Amino acid sequence: xxxxxxxxxxxxxxxxxxxxxxxxxxxxxxxxxxxxxxxxxxxxxxxxxxxxxxxxxxxxxxxxxxxxxxxxxxxxxxxxxxxxxxxxxxxxxxxxxxxxxxxxxxxxxxxxxxxxxxxxxxxxxxxxxxxxxxxxxxxxxxxxxxxxxxxxxxxxxxxxxxxxxxxxxxxxxxxxxxxxxxxxxxxxxxxx
Amino acid sequence: xxxxxxxxxxxxxxxxxxxxxxxxxxxxxxxxxxxxxxxxxxxxxxxxxxxxxxxxxxxxxxxxxxxxxxxxxxxxxxxxxxxxxxxxxxxxxxxxxxxxxxxxxxxxxxxxxxxxxxxxxxxxxxxxxxxxxxxxxxxxxxxxxxxxxxxxxxxxxxxxxxx
Numbered sequence: 001x002x003x004x005x006x007x008x009x010x011x012x013x014x015x016x017x018x019x020x021x022x023x024x025x026x027x028x029x030x031x032x033x034x035x036x037x038x039x040x041x042x043x044x045x046x047x048x049x050x051x052x053x054x055x056x057x058x059x060x061x062x063x064x065x066x067x068x069x070x071x072x073x074x075x076x077x078x079x080x081x082x083x084x085x086x087x088x089x090x091x092x093x094x095x096x097x098x099x100x101x102x103x104x105x106x107x108x109x110x111x112x113x114x115x116x117x118x119x120x121x122x123x124x125x126x127x128x129x130x131x132x133x134x135x136x137x138x139x140x141x142x143x144x145x146x147x148x149x150x151x152x153x154x155x156x157x158x159x160x161x162x163x164x165x166x167x168x169x170x171x172x173x174x175x176x177x178x179x180x181x182x183x184x185x186x187x188x189x190x191x192x
Numbered sequence: 193x194x195x196x197x198x199x200x201x202x203x204x205x206x207x208x209x210x211x212x213x214x215x216x217x218x219x220x221x222x223x224x225x226x227x228x229x230x231x232x233x234x235x236x237x238x239x240x241x242x243x244x245x246x247x248x249x250x251x252x253x254x255x256x257x258x259x260x261x262x263x264x265x266x267x268x269x270x271x272x273x274x275x276x277x278x279x280x281x282x283x284x285x286x287x288x289x290x291x292x293x294x295x296x297x298x299x300x301x302x303x304x305x306x307x308x309x310x311x312x313x314x315x316x317x318x319x320x321x322x323x324x325x326x327x328x329x330x331x332x333x334x335x336x337x338x339x340x341x342x343x344x345x346x347x348x349x350x351x352x353x354x355x
Contacts, residue, residue, distance in 0.1 A: 015237070023237040031233060035225040049229055050354050054334040056233040057352040061246050083354060086254045090270070123218040130215065144212065145219040174208045177215075 009069035016063045027056065029148075030073060034080050036146035037158045040139045041084035051083040073150060077157035129180035137173035144170065239309075244338065244347035247274035247281050252353075274337075274350040281339055281348065285330075285355050292330045292355045296337065298323030304341040310334070310355075330355055 008029070014022030034055055038048035058079055066075055118124040130141060143150060143158045156163045251273035274281040280299040287293045298304055301323040307316045311331040319325040337350045
């Protein structure tokens with residue numbers, strides 16, 4: 001879904017001019033996507049909070065440097081990814097840049113500690129199935145589940161992943177998700 | 193393009209989109225963007241730097257170095273370089289836990305005043321004749337340095353970074 005580029009351009013322009021309402025609108029528009037990146041890297045809640053905040057503090061001083069406002073989403077995704085990688089590396093987890101697929105799962109609270117908030121059985125089953133996927137699949141889907149959803153370009157920047165491999169990987173991950181969902185719904189009867 | 197290329201007879205792209213929509217709703221319920229985070233992002237606007245030049249992060253050993261497994265010790269300090277037109281700020285960040293410390297130097301070397309902005313509130317120290325300065329007791333979270341070189345070259349603020 002293409003971003004409303006002229007809308008973003010106008011908001012960036014207004015924020016540059018000092019209008020805090022425009023800034024709030026940018027936060028509302030892109031906040032979910034930045035948060036999804038933080039969570040996709042499986043940071044603790046406190047680390048995710050820090051990354052989320054520092055990304056926006058960076059942006060405040062970089063508004064002038066973002067010449068093409070349609071690149072804002074990609075800029076936010078890249079910045080969030082780098083901050084996540086810094087924290088992961090600082091925590092002593094060896095993560096070569098560009099090899100995020102090698103990340104393991106540091107905390108076992110993925111996909112999130114608040115599964116109790118899910119309103120329907122179906123939603124709970126989906127969430128459980130998501131949590132049973134490979135780290136690579138969880139990371140991709142978590143980024144793509146932001147609301148509003150990111151463009152493929154933003155996903156690419158958020159994960160250091162070629163645009164061309166996003167669609168096929170998403171398809172494969174959803175295929176796995178369906179299998180997990182099947183065994184959850186089947187109560188595990190078929191697995192013994 | 194068929195999202196399920198190669199899976200042979202799997203559900204189509206339409207079904208994938210439907211599952212993604214359901215998952216998106218679940219994610220919105222189980223892991224919503226916290227209201228405090230939104231508030232912090234909005235408040236960031238107050239940190240707009242209008243009266244100083246921005247020194248951009250040009251180097252961060254944490255990102256740039258390709259550590260060999262087992263070589264990089266836990267205590268290895270992290271080095272960061274921030275560059276503005278007339279001034280470079282070199283920073284070494286060390287320490288863990290609730291308090292960290294920053295050692296830094298203004299380049300070219302010169303005395304001046306350096307203000308630390310962090311969650312503990314602002315703190316100011318003098319840079320010595322070599323441009324060196326130190327901040328103990330830096331709290332975790334976003335950090336930036338505001339540097340006033342004595343040469344009168346103009347105030348420089350570094351990009352925000354996480355210690």
